[in-house]
Amino acid sequence: MDNGKRNxxxxxxxxxxxxxxxxxxxxxxxxxxLKPRQVANMMAETQRSILRSVHLESQPYEKYISDxxxxxxxxxxxxxxxxxxxxxxxxxxxxxxxxxxxxxYLALNDDFRTIYGAVFDHSSETPGLGAEIANPFFSEPFRxxxxxxGDEFVSISVLKQGHSQNNPHAVDGISGGTLTSRGVxxxxxxxxxxxxxxxRHYE
Amino acid sequence: xxxxxxLDPLFKNNPIxxxxxxxxxxxxxxxxxxxxxVMALSVTLVTGFSSMILSLLRNTIPNRIRIxxxxxxxxxxxxxxxxxxxxxxxxxxxxLSVFVGLIITNCIIMGxxxxxxxxxxxxxxxxxxxxxGLGYGIILIAVSVVRELLGSGTLMGYQVIPQQWYxxxxxxxxxxxxxxxxxxxxxxxxxxxxxxxxxxxxRV
Numbered sequence: 001m002d003n004g005k006r007n008x009x010x011x012x013x014x015x016x017x018x019x020x021x022x023x024x025x026x027x028x029x030x031x032x033x034l035k036p037r038q039v040a041n042m043m044a045e046t047q048r049s050i051l052r053s054v055h056l057e058s059q060p061y062e063k064y065i066s067d068x069x070x071x072x073x074x075x076x077x078x079x080x081x082x083x084x085x086x087x088x089x090x091x092x093x094x095x096x097x098x099x100x101x102x103x104x105y106l107a108l109n110d111d112f113r114t115i116y117g118a119v120f121d122h123s124s125e126t127p128g129l130g131a132e133i134a135n136p137f138f139s140e141p142f143r144x145x146x147x148x149x150g151d152e153f154v155s156i157s158v159l160k161q162g163h164s165q166n167n168p169h170a171v172d173g174i175s176g177g178t179l180t181s182r183g184v185x186x187x188x189x190x191x192x193x194x195x196x197x198x199x200r201h202y203e
Numbered sequence: 204x205x206x207x208x209x210l211d212p213l214f215k216n217n218p219i220x221x222x223x224x225x226x227x228x229x230x231x232x233x234x235x236x237x238x239x240x241v242m243a244l245s246v247t248l249v250t251g252f253s254s255m256i257l258s259l260l261r262n263t264i265p266n267r268i269r270i271x272x273x274x275x276x277x278x279x280x281x282x283x284x285x286x287x288x289x290x291x292x293x294x295x296x297x298x299l300s301v302f303v304g305l306i307i308t309n310c311i312i313m314g315x316x317x318x319x320x321x322x323x324x325x326x327x328x329x330x331x332x333x334x335x336g337l338g339y340g341i342i343l344i345a346v347s348v349v350r351e352l353l354g355s356g357t358l359m360g361y362q363v364i365p366q367q368w369y370x371x372x373x374x375x376x377x378x379x380x381x382x383x384x385x386x387x388x389x390x391x392x393x394x395x396x397x398x399x400x401x402x403x404x405x406r407v
Contacts, residue, residue, distance in 0.1 A: 012265040019272065023279050030286055037290040045293065127298075128234040128355060128383045176380055 053105035053119045054080045054088050065090070071198040080107065088116045091195055095187020098179040100124035102133070102187050106142075112199040115156070118142040120184060130180030141171045153196055155189040158182065208330050212338040218311045219342040219392070220399040225311040229343055230388040231302070236359050238298050239347035243340025245284055245303060247333055250312050253277045254320040254332030261321045273316050274307075281306045311335055346391050354382030 047061040056064055070077040078090035089112065093104040104120035118139045125131040132138055145156055146168045157170040158181040164170040173181030192199075218224045225246075232242045253276050257264075264272050285303045288296035296303070306312070315335050320328040351357055356364035356378050368374035381387050 006263070007266050012267055015263070015265050016268055016271070019275060023275055027279060027282055030283055034286050034290040038286070041289065041293040045297075126234070127232075127238060128351075176383060 049119050049121065050078055050080075050090055050105050053090055053107040053117045054082075055117050056080070070195060073194065075194055075198070077195075078105075086110060091192065093120075093187050093191040095183055095190060097122050097125050097183040098130055098177075099126070102180070102183050104139075104184075104187070106188065106192070108147075108199075113146055113148045115142050115145050115147070122180070125180045126177065128176075129174065130177035130183075132174050132177060133180055133184055138171075138174060145169060145171065147192065153192075155192060156185065158185040205327060205330050208327055209334045212331070212334040213341065214338075214399075215403065217338040217342065217399060218314070218335050219339055220396040221403065222314070224314045225309050225339050226392065228302070228305055228309055229339070229346060229392060230385050231305070233343055233347035233350055233388050234354070234383055236344065236347045236351050238302065239343045240340075241295050241299055242302055242306075243336070243343050245288075245299070246306055246309060246311070246339055247336025249277065249280050249284060249306050249309075250315055250336040250339075251329050251333035253280050253312055254315055255325050255329040256280075257316050258320040258323060258325040258328035264321075269321075270313075273313060277312050277316075278307050309339075311339055342392075342395060345395065346388055349391050350382045350388060353379050354387075 047065075048057070050065055051057055051059055051061060054064070064080050064082070066079050066081075068077050068079055069075060076092055078092075080088040080090060082088065087110050088107045089110070090105050090107045093102075093106055095102045100123040102120065102122045102125075104118060106118050107116040108114070109116045120133045120139055122131060122133060125133065141164070142156065147153060147155060149169060154169050157164075157167075158173040159167070159170045161172045161175045164172045173184075212218060216222060219226060219229055228242070228246075233239050253273075256276050257273060260272070260276075281303065284306070285296070288299070288303065312332075315332055319331045323331070348358065352363060356362060356369075364376060364378075366372055368376040370377050
């Protein structure tokens with residue numbers, strides 16, 4: 001094609017319009033085609049996280065977990081019934097990290113005071129620093145910690161590394177990931193607060 | 204001819220140390236080896252195919268919206284890569300989340316389209332794009348091996364430095380936290396640029 005025609009206004013506008021329509025159609029098609037698989041992946045991921053929070057990794061989800069709601073506000077709650085019949089109550093967590101959202105699941109024993117297990121995940125924390133919250137070495141120490149000091153709700157503090165020994169209400173943070181660690185601390189406190197009346201009621 | 208197009212970007216004209224393109228993401232994704240490798244692969248595919256597609260279109264693109272057309276093609280490919288990873292490689296897509304989107308801003312891609320694909324046939328353009336992606340990948344992997352090994356004591360997530368060497372276990376060794384932070388990536392990259400410049404100076 002000669003250069004003069006290629007630089008004309010009408011040619012340029014038609015070219016741009018056609019390109020946009022074609023690309024939009026292509027992307028819509030791809031997104032529709034891949035969506036079922038993506039949704040399935042996302043659901044499987046959620047179920048895996050919930051199972052991990054009660055230390056039942058790679059067990060069948062339906063066998064152990066049932067979905068329910070708590071209190072008059074219909075807060076989401078998952079109840080896990082272990083093989084020996086004891087029940088664990090799993091509360092979903094949502095919060096903010098340094099770069100983006102954090103989320104996780106906190107499993108409580110049936111005394112509603114002590115933690116049975118926890119998992120955390122994030123969308124964009126710094127690899128090697130804040131992103132380490134997704135690792136078991138960070139979430140494992142939550143097990144056995146207590147949310148209450150006497151009758152007062154104190155949540156769990158995430159402290160500087162090495163400062164949480166013998167503290168029943170704190171775990172070690174990640175050095176170099178202070179803002180993410182603080183995000184986890186705030187997330188636990190803020191996500192649990194709406195559940196407090198419900199937890200009291202059950203005690 | 205095609206062999207030279209392929210080998211040149213790997214060493215003599217490597218996009219990062221010699222052409223100084225794509226440095227930003229080389230600093231961002233090199234804390235660990237595994238994401239660096241997936242990033243290298245994704246960039247290679249996107250540079251290769253965007254160069255090929257734009258080379259096919261090169262005689263039809265209106266001059267005044269040239270850059271926009273390039274951007275649309277690159278962005279489309281990146282979105283497709285992201286969607287396919289989400290559907291078929293969920294774990295990896297989770298690790299790379301933000302970085303996949305950032306491929307669009309990788310200067311190498313637009314640089315090779317502007318400098319090569321718009322003036323060459325589709326097949327050499329594909330080779331040029333793939334080779335530049337690989338050249339980028341080599342540097343990414345080199346930097347991330349140093350950073351993960353000295354910063355975290357691991358490679359691909361596996362512990363390489365023996366546990367008993369660490370101070371915590373009675374040894375004398377400690378991971379160097381500086382390697383996890385971006386400034387150290389810049390220093391390592393500087394050393395690599397030095398090596399490349401010294402080699403290329405000799406050749407001239």
